[in-house]
Amino acid sequence: MTYVITEACIQAAMCTAVCPVDCIYDAGDHFIINPEECIDCGLCNPECPVDAIYPDYQLPEEMEHYKTKAAEFDYSGMEPAF
Amino acid sequence: MAELKQKRTLEEVKALSREEAVEVIRHAGVIGAGGGGFPTYIKYKDPQPHLIVNATESEPGYQADKLMHKEYLDEFLQLYEAMIAIFGFEQVSMCVHEKDREWFSDYAEHAGDLYDMRYVPNTYASGEENMLIRHATDTEVPWRVETPDGNRRPGMPLDVGIIVNNSETLLNVYRALFLGRPTTTKFLQVYGEEMDIKVYEVPLGASVAEVLRFAEIDVENSGHLSCLDGGPYLHDMGIEELGETGDAYVRGTTNALMLIQKGTTAYKEYTDIKTDPPKEGIVSLVGLLPKGVNLPLGGRYLKPATPLLSEGDEVAYEQKIGEPVDEGFSIGVWASVGGTVTSIEDNIIAIAGGAVPMEEAEAEAETEAKRHQ
Numbered sequence: 175m176t177y178v179i180t181e182a183c184i185q186a187a188m189c190t191a192v193c194p195v196d197c198i199y200d201a202g203d204h205f206i207i208n209p210e211e212c213i214d215c216g217l218c219n220p221e222c223p224v225d226a227i228y229p230d231y232q233l234p235e236e237m238e239h240y241k242t243k244a245a246e247f248d249y250s251g252m253e254p255a256f
Numbered sequence: 257m258a259e260l261k262q263k264r265t266l267e268e269v270k271a272l273s274r275e276e277a278v279e280v281i282r283h284a285g286v287i288g289a290g291g292g293g294f295p296t297y298i299k300y301k302d303p304q305p306h307l308i309v310n311a312t313e314s315e316p317g318y319q320a321d322k323l324m325h326k327e328y329l330d331e332f333l334q335l336y337e338a339m340i341a342i343f344g345f346e347q348v349s350m351c352v353h354e355k356d357r358e359w360f361s362d363y364a365e366h367a368g369d370l371y372d373m374r375y376v377p378n379t380y381a382s383g384e385e386n387m388l389i390r391h392a393t394d395t396e397v398p399w400r401v402e403t404p405d406g407n408r409r410p411g412m413p414l415d416v417g418i419i420v421n422n423s424e425t426l427l428n429v430y431r432a433l434f435l436g437r438p439t440t441t442k443f444l445q446v447y448g449e450e451m452d453i454k455v456y457e458v459p460l461g462a463s464v465a466e467v468l469r470f471a472e473i474d475v476e477n478s479g480h481l482s483c484l485d486g487g488p489y490l491h492d493m494g495i496e497e498l499g500e501t502g503d504a505y506v507r508g509t510t511n512a513l514m515l516i517q518k519g520t521t522a523y524k525e526y527t528d529i530k531t532d533p534p535k536e537g538i539v540s541l542v543g544l545l546p547k548g549v550n551l552p553l554g555g556r557y558l559k560p561a562t563p564l565l566s567e568g569d570e571v572a573y574e575q576k577i578g579e580p581v582d583e584g585f586s587i588g589v590w591a592s593v594g595g596t597v598t599s600i601e602d603n604i605i606a607i608a609g610g611a612v613p614m615e616e617a618e619a620e621a622e623t624e625a626k627r628h629q
Contacts, residue, residue, distance in 0.1 A: 175387075194489045194490045194491075194523060195489060195523045196523075213379070213380065213489060214379065214384065214387050215384050215489070215490065216384045216386060216387060217384075217490075219399075219410060220409075220410040225400060225408070228399060229386075229387075229399070231390070231396070232396065232398075232399045
């Protein structure tokens with residue numbers, strides 16, 4: 175279980191401001207949540223101004239690739255987005 | 257209309273109407289004690305079929321909710337019966353971490369027609385209600401719901417007919433409905449570096465430094481420590497550097513005072529912290545902290561209550577000091593100590609003093625002793 179950021183992300187950084195474990199990174203064209211670090215607290219979800227964040231179990235099928243990308247993304251050496 | 261300051265038998269509580277009970281809870285100043293701080297009375301305004309009691313500790317190392325359930329078993333059972341009668345719940349469920357099955361065996365024994373037990377994975381999702389519902393039921397809170405004005409908002413437990421309340425919140429509801437007592441305390445743990453965990457019931461608005469001193473922390477000579485208001489995952493900074501950078505105050509959402517090495521990142525260094533329930537159980541600091549309190553009239557979700565007194569007034573323990581306003585969400589505010597009002601500024605009432613009159617403290621101790629016999 176994790177939360178997933180999808181294509182609507184505009185990098186407003188309201189999610190990063192509330193994430194208690196700094197598990198949100200900048201993947202270039204959108205932010206991305208490291209599922210290994212996410213604790214499922216859900217604080218980011220209602221903060222998003224463009225409704226881009228889903229719990230993975232409610233992720234629309236056409237957005238599944240964002241979950242895959244987040245799982246396979248190489249976070250090594252990266253600092254969390256702020 | 258039903259009054260707050262009135263003791264009621266179980267039958268009398270069960271005879272309250274929904275509207276009467278909601279008013280008592282509102283005036284008693286009950287808010288979500290798990291950390292959300294949402295005014296509790298709002299959740300009970302409309303009928304919902306399912307009440308979930310969140311008895312999972314929300315952060316690693318917490319023990320307070322477990323101790324509370326152990327010490328107040330009879331009160332919780334009476335409350336469940338009353339809540340079903342007043343609010344018409346079809347189902348009451350207690351949610352407990354898998355790891356705490358044995359601790360809650362007394363509740364499992366009593367489970368049946370009145371309530372059921374739901375065991376959920378040992379995760380610390382900071383008390384997140386939607387996740388708890390997913391683990392404990394076959395229902396999911398919707399991701400977003402349409403609002404009448406055509407917009408949408410994040411889904412809430414109420415959207416699927418569920419009210420989730422934290423254990424302490426419900427104990428405060430019990431105290432309001434059965435004992436006629438307002439919410440003037442916060443249950444919290446003091447734990448972390450260089451100490452064994454202690455669980456206290458603390459007057460709202462008490463000085464954090466004073467609570468730490470009571471826990472035998474050498475505050476003035478512990479500049480290498482910071483004190484968090486919360487646990488390793490979810491917290492605010494309480495005191496950045498003990499003994500140097502001022503003080504903080506116990507809030508209605510302060511679940512822990514956690515000591516960490518200054519400059520460390522709590523969620524990286526302290527999430528594997530292990531504690532055992534303290535043998536002495538919950539220790540009440542009511543009447544034992546003479547430094548006074550700072551009590552907010554409003555809060556994150558709350559319109560400030562109207563102060564009922566002025567600077568220089570004498571105030572008694574559990575005296576009403578703030579009357580809820582009619583606009584927005586607003587709750588009653590009550591003195592958590594007796595003393596003198598020294599200031600009312602920025603919607604915070606400061607009361608100097610703190611020792612409860614001795615006869616009241618003794619009467620309370622006697623009642624507590626009887627309860628444990």
